[in-house]
Amino acid sequence: MPRLVSHPDEVKVISRRFGLGATDLDKYIELDGYAAARTAAEKGPDWIIAEMKASGLRGRGGAGFPTGMKWSFVPKQSAKPKYVLVNGDESEPGTCKDHLIFLHDPHSVIEGCMIAGLAIGAKTGFIYLRGEYRYLLNIMEKAVADAYARGILGKNIFGIQGLDFDVITQTGAGAYEVGEESALMESLEGKRGVPRIRPPFPAVVGLYGGPTIINNAETIAAVPHILRMGGEAYAKLGSERNGGTRLFGISGHVVRPGVYELPMGYSLRKAIYEVAGGIANGRSLKAVVPGGSSCPVLLPNEIDVGLDFDQMGKAGTMLGSGGIVVLDDTVSIVEFALRVIKFYQHESCGWCIPCREGTDWIKKTLTRVHAGAGEVKDIDNVQYLAENMMGRTFCPLGDAAAMPILGFVKKFRKEFEEYIAGQRVDAPILPPSNLVHIAGASH
Amino acid sequence: MSTPIQNSIFSPELAARFDHLPTIYPARRSALVPMLLYAQDELGYVSDAAIAEIAQRLDLTELDVASVLSYYSMLRTEPAGKYNIQVCTNISCMLRGGYEILDHCKKKLGVGHKQTTPDGQFSLEEVECIGACCWAPAMQVNYDFHDELTPAKVDAILDDYAHGRSKDVK
Numbered sequence: 155m156p157r158l159v160s161h162p163d164e165v166k167v168i169s170r171r172f173g174l175g176a177t178d179l180d181k182y183i184e185l186d187g188y189a190a191a192r193t194a195a196e197k198g199p200d201w202i203i204a205e206m207k208a209s210g211l212r213g214r215g216g217a218g219f220p221t222g223m224k225w226s227f228v229p230k231q232s233a234k235p236k237y238v239l240v241n242g243d244e245s246e247p248g249t250c251k252d253h254l255i256f257l258h259d260p261h262s263v264i265e266g267c268m269i270a271g272l273a274i275g276a277k278t279g280f281i282y283l284r285g286e287y288r289y290l291l292n293i294m295e296k297a298v299a300d301a302y303a304r305g306i307l308g309k310n311i312f313g314i315q316g317l318d319f320d321v322i323t324q325t326g327a328g329a330y331e332v333g334e335e336s337a338l339m340e341s342l343e344g345k346r347g348v349p350r351i352r353p354p355f356p357a358v359v360g361l362y363g364g365p366t367i368i369n370n371a372e373t374i375a376a377v378p379h380i381l382r383m384g385g386e387a388y389a390k391l392g393s394e395r396n397g398g399t400r401l402f403g404i405s406g407h408v409v410r411p412g413v414y415e416l417p418m419g420y421s422l423r424k425a426i427y428e429v430a431g432g433i434a435n436g437r438s439l440k441a442v443v444p445g446g447s448s449c450p451v452l453l454p455n456e457i458d459v460g461l462d463f464d465q466m467g468k469a470g471t472m473l474g475s476g477g478i479v480v481l482d483d484t485v486s487i488v489e490f491a492l493r494v495i496k497f498y499q500h501e502s503c504g505w506c507i508p509c510r511e512g513t514d515w516i517k518k519t520l521t522r523v524h525a526g527a528g529e530v531k532d533i534d535n536v537q538y539l540a541e542n543m544m545g546r547t548f549c550p551l552g553d554a555a556a557m558p559i560l561g562f563v564k565k566f567r568k569e570f571e572e573y574i575a576g577q578r579v580d581a582p583i584l585p586p587s588n589l590v591h592i593a594g595a596s597h
Numbered sequence: 598m599s600t601p602i603q604n605s606i607f608s609p610e611l612a613a614r615f616d617h618l619p620t621i622y623p624a625r626r627s628a629l630v631p632m633l634l635y636a637q638d639e640l641g642y643v644s645d646a647a648i649a650e651i652a653q654r655l656d657l658t659e660l661d662v663a664s665v666l667s668y669y670s671m672l673r674t675e676p677a678g679k680y681n682i683q684v685c686t687n688i689s690c691m692l693r694g695g696y697e698i699l700d701h702c703k704k705k706l707g708v709g710h711k712q713t714t715p716d717g718q719f720s721l722e723e724v725e726c727i728g729a730c731c732w733a734p735a736m737q738v739n740y741d742f743h744d745e746l747t748p749a750k751v752d753a754i755l756d757d758y759a760h761g762r763s764k765d766v767k
Contacts (some may be wrong), residue, residue, distance in 0.1 A: 245725075246726070247689065250730045288740035344624070344627045497687055
């Protein structure tokens with residue numbers, strides 16, 4: 155079972171029910187559950203959206219778009235039904251926060267989904283989990299069934315005539331790309347998960363052609379808490395233009411890896427050295443991938459930065475999905491970069507040529523470099539390929555693959571050059587047998 | 598409406614579930630990915646006969662179904678072992694010994710990536726991130742998660758499966 159961790163600097167909002175048995179509906183209600191949805195039903199859409207805007211909540215999937223604003227884009231009148239789609243296809247390497255939300259607080263996702271539905275006038279919400287999360291789907295399905303049995307979902311909810319809301323849960327079947335919102339809709343419609351071109355945006359033409367809001371599971375789980383404590387109070391927990399708290403997953407070479415709920419704007423250095431206990435085994439810090447594998451790497455002298463969307467952007471990287479991956483000084487960046495691009499090459503859906511070909515050629519080139527047959531011009535070539543992927547694809551997967559690679563070759567160019575000149579690491583993580591496997595992988 | 602199914606290849610329970618599942622969605626086709634997963638859970642893989650029946654149930658062509666099937670990495674058209682071991686080697690697991698766990702499984706079982714032991718008990722797969730990064734290294738056996746692995750812990754886990762002592766999430 156995933157280990158729960160704790161640190162005094164945490165501000166537990168989303169995680170306040172973790173470990174308290176809130177999968178049980180009575181326990182959830184005892185811990186203030188479904189009170190926010192009831193208030194939302196009474197006060198109506200304008201009040202909900204005003205509170206959401208005041209909260210400064212920005213999308214926790216990685217893009218950081220203001221949630222209240224996203225909801226306000228949905229047309230009030232629509233000939234086609236409107237939908238809420240909760241994105242629980244958590245797949246960004248380094249990210250495991252939604253895993254804990256589904257495991258410990260499934261009703262918060264249902265309640266947030268209901269409130270989103272009330273805000274935009276949708277009567278159906280979908281909660282889509284990644285295929286690997288079957289045991290979490292089982293937890294979600296039991297929570298949904300309990301909510302129906304109690305009259306919290308279905309027709310005339312909370313006894314209010316005409317107030318209906320249904321929730322449908324399902325999983326995917328293994329595809330990183332489906333975490334992208336338009337590919338997610340395709341998957342939910344029973345198709346291959348390839349992205350749709352925008353415009354039109356999902357808020358206007360989404361699932362089954364109806365206006366749809368798509369939010370990350372953590373974003374949705376934050377919603378009931380925002381209404382419970384008030385948008386302004388939630389905003390004050392965070393930093394400027396970055397309201398509230400978020401779940402940061404700190405993994406890799408730290409003493410106490412785990413998912414910690416920290417205020418937006420919290421120091422990255424403190425997150426690594428205090429919250430997660432510093433670098434394990436007495437080693438020193440080499441690099442940090444700060445928000446999931448698609449975020450450009452930071453060097454040890456670049457970590458005095460606040461963990462919010464704007465400060466991380468200024469630092470030349472991204473807050474992303476909040477998955478902080480810490481690398482100690484034993485790691486070869488050549489190996490690490492190869493493992494990262496192997497992932498994106500595997501997950502590129504192949505729809506857009508720059509992404510399909512770019513990820514494949516970068517993987518081939520880095521495989522050769524790693525095997526000891528690289529030339530200095532390979533570094534330039536990798537950079538050229540990555541730069542030509544940027545902004546040239548339907549969905550952000552192309553950028554997500556290119557950005558970390560650009561970070562590695564720019565910030566660690568000397569290490570690539572030394573590797574090519576014959577200098578290797580003492581303890582390679584990818585042994586030659588795995589290298590052969592990666593080079594010839596067809597899975 | 599789709600053609601009624603006379604002689605389903607699935608168990609009566611799964612056939613009844615498949616009668617119902619397409620009706621909960623605004624469009625029947627939305628049930629496709631879940632149906633492929635549940636078919637695989639029952640049969641061990643998605644057979645040609647399963648593709649044909651699912652196509653019939655959803656008013657799709659078999660080509661439509663096969664095309665969707667081929668997109669998703671968890672779906673397979675060949676049987677795997679009774680217990681399919683999926684070892685994550687993505688970045689967070691890689692940094693904490695994921696490759697060591699994978700190599701240990703390979704040596705212990707005598708099989709490689711996407712291979713099955715001769716007795717059909719275990720198959721092995723190297724997989725991408727499974728969402729257990731903070732509890733790395735991690736693996737799944739069928740749908741069950743096992744985390745904070747060491748080679749010794751893997752030995753104990755596989756021993757439990759071999760002797761039928763483990764739960765098996767469906």
